[in-house]
Amino acid sequence: MTDTAREALARAADAARLAPSIHNTQPWRWVVHADRLELFAVPDRQLREQDPDGRLMRLSCGAALHHARVALAAEGWLHDVERPAGEPLAVIRVERHEPADPRAMQRFQLLHVRHTDRRTVSDEPVPQGVRQALVDAARQGGARLHVLHRDEVLQLAVMIEHAGAAQQGDERMSTETAQWVGGDRPAGTGLPDAVIPAELPLTTVAERDFGVSGTLAAGAGHDTAASYAVLYGDGDEALDWLRAGEALSAVWLAATEHGATVLPLSSPVELVFTRQALRRMLSDTGYPYLVLRLGIADADHAGPPHTPRLPAEQVIELADE
Ligand SMILES: Cc1cc2nc3c(=O)[nH]c(=O)nc-3n(C[C@H](O)[C@H](O)[C@H](O)COP(=O)(O)O)c2cc1C
Known part of the structure; x- marks a missing residue:
C-alpha cells in the first residue's frame, strides 16, 4: 500500500502544478513521503513589493493544496490535512483507498480546463x-x-x-x-x-x-x-x-x-x-x-492559452526514506 500511496501523492503534487497563483509565481514546493505530502512556501518567488506579508503567496499555496486534494480524491484516496502554524504550511496524510467517486473524477478533469480569462465577458449574466x-x-x-x-x-x-x-x-x-x-x-x-x-x-x-x-x-x-x-x-x-x-x-x-x-x-x-x-x-x-x-465567456472569440508551469523536478522533491 505504501508504494502506491507514495506514487499517488507524487501524482497529486504534479497535478497541483496546474493551480493558479499570483502572477503565475507558483510559490510552492512539495516533499513526497511514503504516507504524506508536505507543502512549503517558496519565499524566493514571493512578490516582496506587492505582497510583503505573503498573503497572496499563501493564497496561491492554498489553491495548490486544494488541487492536490482534488487529485487524491479522484483516485479514491481518503486523506486528512493538517495545517501547522509554521512550515510546512500543510501536511496531507493518506488514510486508505476506496473506489473513486465519479464526481471526484470529473472534478479532477476541471483542473486541466480552469484558467484565468482576461477577455471581456459576454452580455449573458451569470445565472x-x-x-x-x-x-x-x-x-x-x-x-x-x-x-x-x-x-x-x-x-x-x-x-x-x-x-x-x-x-x-x-x-x-x-x-x-x-x-x-x-x-x-x-x-x-x-x-x-x-x-x-x-x-x-x-x-x-x-x-x-x-x-x-x-x-x-x-x-x-x-x-x-x-x-x-x-x-x-x-x-x-x-x-x-x-x-x-x-x-x-x-x-x-x-x-x-x-x-x-x-x-x-x-x-x-x-x-x-x-x-x-x-x-x-x-x-x-x-x-x-x-x-x-x-x-x-464570449463564445465568438478564442480563449487564452494556458500559462506555462515550472517543471515538476523544480517543485516536487521525493524524500529518501
Ligand atoms: C491570489 C491571486 C491573485 C491574482 N491576481 C490577479 C490580478 O490582479 N489580475 C490578473 O489579471 N490576474 C490575477 N491572478 C491570476 C493569475 O495571474 C493566474 O492564476 C496565473 O497567471 C496562472 O494562470 P491560469 O490561472 O490561467 O492558470 C491572480 C491569481 C491568484 C491566485
Whole structure:
C-alpha cells in the first residue's frame, strides 16, 4: 500500500502544478513521503513589493493544496490535512483507498480546463443558480463569497482605480511586475504575452494594467453583465490566507464546471487603504482576501492559452526514506 500511496501523492503534487497563483509565481514546493505530502512556501518567488506579508503567496499555496486534494480524491484516496502554524504550511496524510467517486473524477478533469480569462465577458449574466453554487463552494472550501450589488460594484471600480494609480506610480512595484509579465516566459513562470490583452478593455471595473501590451484579443465587450464578488473570511492571518486559497480553488473549479469565467483582481487587497475600504464594504463582517470578476465567456472569440508551469523536478522533491 505504501508504494502506491507514495506514487499517488507524487501524482497529486504534479497535478497541483496546474493551480493558479499570483502572477503565475507558483510559490510552492512539495516533499513526497511514503504516507504524506508536505507543502512549503517558496519565499524566493514571493512578490516582496506587492505582497510583503505573503498573503497572496499563501493564497496561491492554498489553491495548490486544494488541487492536490482534488487529485487524491479522484483516485479514491481518503486523506486528512493538517495545517501547522509554521512550515510546512500543510501536511496531507493518506488514510486508505476506496473506489473513486465519479464526481471526484470529473472534478479532477476541471483542473486541466480552469484558467484565468482576461477577455471581456459576454452580455449573458451569470445565472443566479451558478452564483449560489459558487457561494456554496466558497463556504465548503472554508471561506465566504459575497456577490456585490450594483452600487458596491461602482465603489469597487473607484477602489481599483485608486489602487492601480498608487501601484503604477510606485517604481519598485512596476519593476517587480515587469519581472513576471510579458514575453514568452521560457522558464515556466509568469504571464506570457498571449494571456495579456493587446488593449485594456474599457470596463467599469478596470482589469489590472500590467504595464505591457500582450497579444490577447480581449473583445469589444463591456463588463455590464459581469458579477463581482469578494472572497472573505473571519481572520486575517497566515492560516486564513491558506484556507482562502483552498476556497478560491473550490470556487474556480465550480465556476469552470458551470461554464463561468473567473478573473481574480488582487490590487485592492494588496494595499492597506483599499483593503480597509473593502472591509467596510463587507460591513466589517470579515476580512477580504480577493476580488473576483465572474462572467460567461464570449463564445465568438478564442480563449487564452494556458500559462506555462515550472517543471515538476523544480517543485516536487521525493524524500529518501
Ligand atoms: C491570489 C491571486 C491573485 C491574482 N491576481 C490577479 C490580478 O490582479 N489580475 C490578473 O489579471 N490576474 C490575477 N491572478 C491570476 C493569475 O495571474 C493566474 O492564476 C496565473 O497567471 C496562472 O494562470 P491560469 O490561472 O490561467 O492558470 C491572480 C491569481 C491568484 C491566485
